[in-house]
Amino acid sequence: MSNIPSDLKYASSHEWVRNEGDGTVTVGISEHAQGLLGDMVFVDLPDVGDVFAAGDDCAVAESVKAASDIYAPVAGEIVEINEELEDSPEKVNSDPYGDGWLFRIKLEDAGELGDLLDAEGYESSIDED
Amino acid sequence: MTNRTVLFDKHVESGAKMVDFHGWEMPINYGSQIEEHHAVRQDAGMFDVSHMTIVDIDGSDAQAFLRKLVANDVAKLTVPGKALYTGMLNEEGGVIDDLIIYYFSPESFRLVVNSATREKDLAWINKQAQAFSVTVTERPEFGMIAVQGPEAKSKVATILNAEQTAAVEGMKPFFGVQAGELFIATTGYTGEAGYEIVVPAVQAADLWQQLLDAGVKPAGLGARDTLRLEAGMNLYGLDMDDSISPLAANMAWTIAWEPEDRNFIGREALVAQKAAGTEKLVGLVMEAKGVLRSGLKVITANGEGVITSGSFSPTLGYSVAMARIPAGTAVGDTVQVEMRKKLVDVKVTKAGFVRNGKSIL
Numbered sequence: 001m002s003n004i005p006s007d008l009k010y011a012s013s014h015e016w017v018r019n020e021g022d023g024t025v026t027v028g029i030s031e032h033a034q035g036l037l038g039d040m041v042f043v044d045l046p047d048v049g050d051v052f053a054a055g056d057d058c059a060v061a062e063s064v065k066a067a068s069d070i071y072a073p074v075a076g077e078i079v080e081i082n083e084e085l086e087d088s089p090e091k092v093n094s095d096p097y098g099d100g101w102l103f104r105i106k107l108e109d110a111g112e113l114g115d116l117l118d119a120e121g122y123e124s125s126i127d128e129d
Numbered sequence: 130m131t132n133r134t135v136l137f138d139k140h141v142e143s144g145a146k147m148v149d150f151h152g153w154e155m156p157i158n159y160g161s162q163i164e165e166h167h168a169v170r171q172d173a174g175m176f177d178v179s180h181m182t183i184v185d186i187d188g189s190d191a192q193a194f195l196r197k198l199v200a201n202d203v204a205k206l207t208v209p210g211k212a213l214y215t216g217m218l219n220e221e222g223g224v225i226d227d228l229i230i231y232y233f234s235p236e237s238f239r240l241v242v243n244s245a246t247r248e249k250d251l252a253w254i255n256k257q258a259q260a261f262s263v264t265v266t267e268r269p270e271f272g273m274i275a276v277q278g279p280e281a282k283s284k285v286a287t288i289l290n291a292e293q294t295a296a297v298e299g300m301k302p303f304f305g306v307q308a309g310e311l312f313i314a315t316t317g318y319t320g321e322a323g324y325e326i327v328v329p330a331v332q333a334a335d336l337w338q339q340l341l342d343a344g345v346k347p348a349g350l351g352a353r354d355t356l357r358l359e360a361g362m363n364l365y366g367l368d369m370d371d372s373i374s375p376l377a378a379n380m381a382w383t384i385a386w387e388p389e390d391r392n393f394i395g396r397e398a399l400v401a402q403k404a405a406g407t408e409k410l411v412g413l414v415m416e417a418k419g420v421l422r423s424g425l426k427v428i429t430a431n432g433e434g435v436i437t438s439g440s441f442s443p444t445l446g447y448s449v450a451m452a453r454i455p456a457g458t459a460v461g462d463t464v465q466v467e468m469r470k471k472l473v474d475v476k477v478t479k480a481g482f483v484r485n486g487k488s489i490l
Contacts, residue, residue: 035146038157038158038162038351039158039161039162039163039351041163041420041441042418042419042420042441044418060469062418062419062420062441064162064163064351064355064420064440064441065351066422067419067420067422067469090161090163093161
């Protein structure tokens with residue numbers, strides 16, 4: 001069974017969200033998602049300063065198998081991106097919840113975190129796939 | 130109902146992710162298809178190809194039958210064990226399948242055909258065989274393991290007995306030899322040296338384990354696809370099929386036009402296609418970010434074409450593809466591919482990017 005840390009929130013489109021407690025959240029894709037995509041070859045990240053609404057496509061994860069859109073799980077401004085992925089996209093596969101993080105968003109509305117799934121809710125959403 | 134090869138349990142033991150491949154449960158990877166790809170380019174990897182179909186053709190008309198059945202000419206084969214790559218065409222000049230034929234004698238040949246096309250191939254072969262004095266025998270009692278890479282032969286050598294070692298000694302590329310209970314061939318689908326080994330099904334798991342113990346890495350269908358794409362080798366169903374001429378699939382070299390009186394199936398249609406001109410299968414290279422994918426539209430000065438196979442090339446570090454495009458575009462030209470609603474410039478190359486671990490661009 002795939003690893004779904006209970007301290008994170010999830011979008012049904014397979015992004016995870018970690019509340020950093022300073023008005024920002026870190027976003028990545030779940031272990032389940034990286035497994036479906038297979039070896040990552042490019043990750044096309046947004047620019048720092050870009051602003052997205054929740055649900056906007058904001059990045060592309062391109063694997064050996066397919067190109068997949070990544071959606072902003074919450075609204076806000078991109079304040080940091082994981083530049084290591086430029087040279088080492090495989091970190092998304094090897095450490096999806098750690099070194100394979102994608103970007104950090106400054107929350108526009110902290111209340112949106114309540115709209116996301118918890119680990120249990122995400123697990124049942126992938127069981128339905 | 131999916132089929133399992135005799136090596137199914139070995140794949141599961143090695144942590145394979147299994148997928149349905151045309152009715153066969155096969156390993157797509159054992160963790161990372163890119164690492165498996167590099168293992169084959171730099172060291173030695175092995176693939177379970179037991180799903181492929183082995184068909185033996187025997188009888189006094191065996192040679193005459195195959196000279197009719199396929200576009201290449203088995204009369205070129207005179208040294209026992211020598212292999213030949215060819216298309217098997219329909220009357221319209223489309224490719225029913227591509228296959229390798231091993232020659233043992235004018236009365237005895239072995240065919241290895243694709244698994245995805247097994248039923249139609251056997252139906253066609255049996256139908257065409259009716260007019261000849263031959264027997265057509267499928268050999269499902271064998272497994273098959275492809276061991277490929279610069280260290281493949283030396284690693285296999287550590288597990289062969291004296292008889293087998295003597296049998297493969299000095300064997301040239303594209304030959305096969307029966308060595309004890311193994312049929313060992315210097316063929317493959319990766320652009321690397323190595324063997325394809327046909328083994329009695331009951332011994333296949335032991336052979337796989339011996340190869341693992343000798344340091345050969347298991348590799349799945351994912352790596353097999355990027356390796357064959359880098360090597361510019363066609364995949365049936367993508368790069369050609371029943372409706373595509375071998376002339377439009379980079380297979381002109383497999384058509385034996387001489388002698389002119391050899392009336393192989395599809396010859397008449399091919400002559401007309403050649404006179405009229407056909408599309409060409411070329412290579413495409415995109416050094417910018419992104420991955421060329423099968424099915425994407427290619428725009429050339431002479432009209433539109435299509436990517437037949439495309440992926441990321443782990444050896445080169447960027448995307449490569451094969452595309453069928455209208456005639457008139459030359460190697461070195463720039464064409465455009467429609468990707469994610471944008472037009473991207475890509476360079477036209479020969480279909481073939483990597484051989485023996487190195488770029489050939």
